Amino acid sequence: MVTLVLPRLVDVSAASRRSASVTERNVAALRSVYWLLLVSGFVEPLLYLLSIGVGVGALIGDLTLPSGAVVTYAAFVAPAMLASSAMTGALAETTFNFFGKMKYMKLYDGVIATPVQPFEIALGELAWAMLRGSAYSAAFLVVMVVMDLTAPARALAAFPAAVLVGFAFGALGMAIATFMRSWQDFDLMSSMQFVLFLFSGTFVPAEAYPAVLRWLVEVTPLYRAVHLIRALTVDTGGWSWTLDVLYLLAVLAAGLLIASRRMGRLLYK
């Protein structure tokens, strides 16, 4: 029994140690210029919240959620901004930066000559993306509490959810990045990202769309993320958010699997 289980355990601890070394590399590479970039990731959703949530919200008034809860428009928009900033932060790191490291810096060509394997690189990069994404989420939740858009206890519950959202999108982005041929392909991805940002029940409840469109919107990952975070921060209705959690976990697993498989194919030439 011991001989069967022990190698596995050693394997897992060695793998996580190796993943951590990839994350550590990114911490070492962090430079002052980069900090400015990090700040922009936090400011962007805040500007949307102020301009549209609060600004446009003043013209719209209150909204009634499917559960019957009545909330201000700002409180409706805020969780969506949190979800999409978790998405944006994770994607920025796992698509652009990851692609650059793999294709142009040839960073991983050096890494695979060590005991570190593609799956561990993917995991390490994802963990790094999440360090960044989680920082955004935490800061944004603080803003939401300060602006009285959610309760402190709800904000605490929403934090791990936002981290999960980041993980799922990070893994998805990494999988997509392995299919990218050049920087031009990223324009397409940015457009897709913007479409998701506009129509995932972010500014308008999905219930407002015609049935077919609504169905389409509800299967997109950002919609599930918005739905999850909104349920935790403002809504009271039901347990349907557990479905979101399962959905995001599935995206995370699939993304990681595809990304590490593809990396293996691209790197072990």
Place this chain on the structure above:
Amino acid sequence: MTTGRPLIQARGLVKRFGDFTAVDGIDVEVSAGEAFGFLGPNGAGKSSTMRMVGCTSPPSGGELHILGMDPVRDGPAIRARLGVCPQLDNLDPELTVRENLTTYARYFGIPRRVARARAAELLDFVQLGDRADSKVEPLSGGMKRRLTIARALVNEPDIVLLDEPTTGLDPQARHLVWERLFRLKQQGVTLVLTTHYMDEAEQLCDRLVVMDGGRIVAEGSPRALIEQHATREVVELRFAAESQETFAGKLDALGERVEVLPDRVLVYVSDGDAAVAEVAALGLRPTNVLVRRSSLEDVFLHLTGRTLVD
């Protein structure tokens, strides 16, 4: 050194990329403490072989054992004991010189304190101590190469794989690299290198194989290869404007082999001075005469041809 089982053992090793066969069934054995060379023109399959030995490229056929293990199944365990200096430097441009070593050490799970100490030691070894805090970008080609070699040593490997370690370096930098590699060899580190520099192979390798078109065309020590595939000496003759062929015909009897090049005639002989005397006795007046010992380069060109391969 007699440690029984060879560190690297390949039998009928094949690497295919689609329809193209880069390595076409080679047999190689490298023992502990040996300096082993793969010699060959571009496209001979040297780098593909090195990548398979480095466990970053799965073989398409044949058998390969590194340190007694299977490179596909035991990749991480094998790579933990290898040091790899690839043909193109893939240093981390976002890190400093020192961080390139410490970060790389962490990939091997080396504790931070040990990594720092080893980085300092290795930077001294490759004479980059004063550039420790510089970024990688402004370094010269030779410095980057030395840093890549230092990086390959950070895990105190049993085998160091060097793919064209001195290609593109100026003479000073080359000699510095050679000297460092020689020291490693003296410390008992097993070196496996590819090169198309004959002097490099003669200086560093105990044993080597000559590859061409994915196959091994000759194998042995540099000395043995020269004895086997070349004569002891070579006489290089240059003639004035007249066609060299007309002379070459007369020279045939002089040596074991005569090679006519556009600018000179090479006569492969055992005694160069005697041959020169005979040339004079034949009444030929070359404008330039050079008698030299034959080198690995003669072997190489004889075996792989003079046609340019890219």
